[in-house]
Every structure is written in C-alpha cells, then in structure tokens.
Amino acid sequence: MTLDFTPDLAEIERRVEALLFAAAGPLSVAEIARRLPEGADVGGALAALRTRYLGRGVELVEVAERWRFQTAEDLGFLMTEEREEPRRLSKAALETLAIIAYHQPVTRAEIESVRGVSISKGTLDLLLEMGFVRLRGRRRTPGRPVTYATADRFLEHFGLARLDDLPGVAEMKAAGLLDLSLPAGFETPDPSRALGGDDEDPIEDGDAPEFAQDFVGG
Structure with a gap:
C-alpha cells in the first residue's frame, strides 16, 4: 500500500526558495509549480517568502508576472562598482x-x-x-x-x-x-x-x- 505524501506549506516554501535562488532569471508561478508536487500552494509559499524577506538585504519581488530575489532597493548603491578604465599607451x-x-x-x-x-x-x-x-x-x-x-x-x-x-x-x-x-x-x-x-x-x-x-x- 502506497501512501501519498504532500509536503506541508513550510516544505513547499523551502522548495520555492531554493528554486528562485538557483534560477538564472525570474520564474512564473506556472514554472515553479511544474517543479513541485501536484496541488502545491505556490501562491501561499510566495506570499510567505515575500513577508519573511521584507526589509532584509535581499527581497522577493514580482516583476512582469514573474518572481525573483533581488537586492533591496535602498541598498543598490552597494552593488555599484566604480571601474577605472585602463589607460592605453600611444x-x-x-x-x-x-x-x-x-x-x-x-x-x-x-x-x-x-x-x-x-x-x-x-x-x-x-x-x-x-x-x-x-x-x-x-x-x-x-x-x-x-x-x-x-x-x-x-x-x-x-x-x-x-x-x-x-x-x-x-x-x-x-x-x-x-x-x-x-x-x-x-x-x-x-x-x-x-x-x-x-x-x-x-x-x-x-x-x-x-x-x-x-x-x-x-
């Protein structure tokens, strides 16, 4: 006899978090859902993650109906690197x-x-x-x-x-x-x-x- 195991919301939240961190770009709800067990509450996991990361150095944001982690807007200046163009010799x-x-x-x-x-x-x-x-x-x-x-x-x-x-x-x-x-x-x-x-x-x-x-x- 095989028992169906449906991960709880905390486990779904962990998996969504891992997917978003590993993704090369923003993911839609459908793209996330395809990687999770059928019936997983992706929306609930995203809402929970968004609340948990609110005010942190990295935040979960929705961009063009896709989700991604990004640096908090007020800390963007830390990511700006001043590059000195190498001077070429004549x-x-x-x-x-x-x-x-x-x-x-x-x-x-x-x-x-x-x-x-x-x-x-x-x-x-x-x-x-x-x-x-x-x-x-x-x-x-x-x-x-x-x-x-x-x-x-x-x-x-x-x-x-x-x-x-x-x-x-x-x-x-x-x-x-x-x-x-x-x-x-x-x-x-x-x-x-x-x-x-x-x-x-x-x-x-x-x-x-x-x-x-x-x-x-x-």
Missing part, C-alpha cells in the same frame, strides 16, 4: 617606454636621439603618472639632465621578474612595442646599468624633472 609612449627599459638610465635627449624625433608633450608625464617610469638621478654633465628608469610597476604590468627577462628586440618589434624603423644598434638590456652608475647623482626630495618646465613639443 605608440609613441610605448616606444619611449621601451627605449627607457633598454637604455636606462637615460635622459630625455638620449630618448629623442634613439627615436629620431622629439618627445611629444605629456609622454613622460603619463609614464610617470602610471608608475611605469621613475626619476632615477641627474647626469653629471652640463645642464644636469634628469635620467629615467623603469619602476617596479613596469615589471609587474608586463609580468617580468627582472629586467634581464625583457624580450629581445625582434620580439619587441613583433609585439608592436618598437617601430620597425628604429635605428641600428638598439641595445638589449643590461640590468647592471640600471643598478649602478658613477656618472649621475640620485634625485633629491623635492627635485623636479626639467621636462615640466622646458618640454620640447613635437
């Missing part, structure tokens, strides 16, 4: 960054010599602001020009453990990081140059780079 900025990486420590004049053109205003500003480049020192030559080197952010961004992990020139060109027209003699990195150097003095606190005052446009 071709000139990428070339400048590559030259600094491969020739560091290097002055602005030396960068321009390798590129064959003047650095457009703002290129070094952007690289410094993004943390890819740092002020390294002042060359012991007339005018005491500032020298530039890569910062830790450069290694982190490009997934490099150290400077000697930089790819070869051919790989840089293939990746579009170097212009194919760069002059011959472009060097591969020598990390020891970035670590030492007897021809410059360290940047002192408050020492400002000269490009902020006398940047050459181009």
Whole structure:
C-alpha cells in the first residue's frame, strides 16, 4: 500500500526558495509549480517568502508576472562598482617606454636621439603618472639632465621578474612595442646599468624633472 505524501506549506516554501535562488532569471508561478508536487500552494509559499524577506538585504519581488530575489532597493548603491578604465599607451609612449627599459638610465635627449624625433608633450608625464617610469638621478654633465628608469610597476604590468627577462628586440618589434624603423644598434638590456652608475647623482626630495618646465613639443 502506497501512501501519498504532500509536503506541508513550510516544505513547499523551502522548495520555492531554493528554486528562485538557483534560477538564472525570474520564474512564473506556472514554472515553479511544474517543479513541485501536484496541488502545491505556490501562491501561499510566495506570499510567505515575500513577508519573511521584507526589509532584509535581499527581497522577493514580482516583476512582469514573474518572481525573483533581488537586492533591496535602498541598498543598490552597494552593488555599484566604480571601474577605472585602463589607460592605453600611444605608440609613441610605448616606444619611449621601451627605449627607457633598454637604455636606462637615460635622459630625455638620449630618448629623442634613439627615436629620431622629439618627445611629444605629456609622454613622460603619463609614464610617470602610471608608475611605469621613475626619476632615477641627474647626469653629471652640463645642464644636469634628469635620467629615467623603469619602476617596479613596469615589471609587474608586463609580468617580468627582472629586467634581464625583457624580450629581445625582434620580439619587441613583433609585439608592436618598437617601430620597425628604429635605428641600428638598439641595445638589449643590461640590468647592471640600471643598478649602478658613477656618472649621475640620485634625485633629491623635492627635485623636479626639467621636462615640466622646458618640454620640447613635437
């Protein structure tokens, strides 16, 4: 002899709750009912759940004759994420960054010599602001020009453990990081140059780079 078992309202409420949490979108009463025993009081379960969740962080609401759980309206601001759009580097900025990486420590004049053109205003500003480049020192030559080197952010961004992990020139060109027209003699990195150097003095606190005052446009 088989006994029919009809879940009570509390059990139906649990099942409706589970269905709504697992659903990819809102469910209608008919869609819920198809997953429950015949004769289940879906309307009663929905009403009970709506009352139980009223005033909670998550509430049961009816939208277009379908039911779903959603964040309480007054807490919507918690779900708003401010995203900062990644800043894309121009071709000139990428070339400048590559030259600094491969020739560091290097002055602005030396960068321009390798590129064959003047650095457009703002290129070094952007690289410094993004943390890819740092002020390294002042060359012991007339005018005491500032020298530039890569910062830790450069290694982190490009997934490099150290400077000697930089790819070869051919790989840089293939990746579009170097212009194919760069002059011959472009060097591969020598990390020891970035670590030492007897021809410059360290940047002192408050020492400002000269490009902020006398940047050459181009």
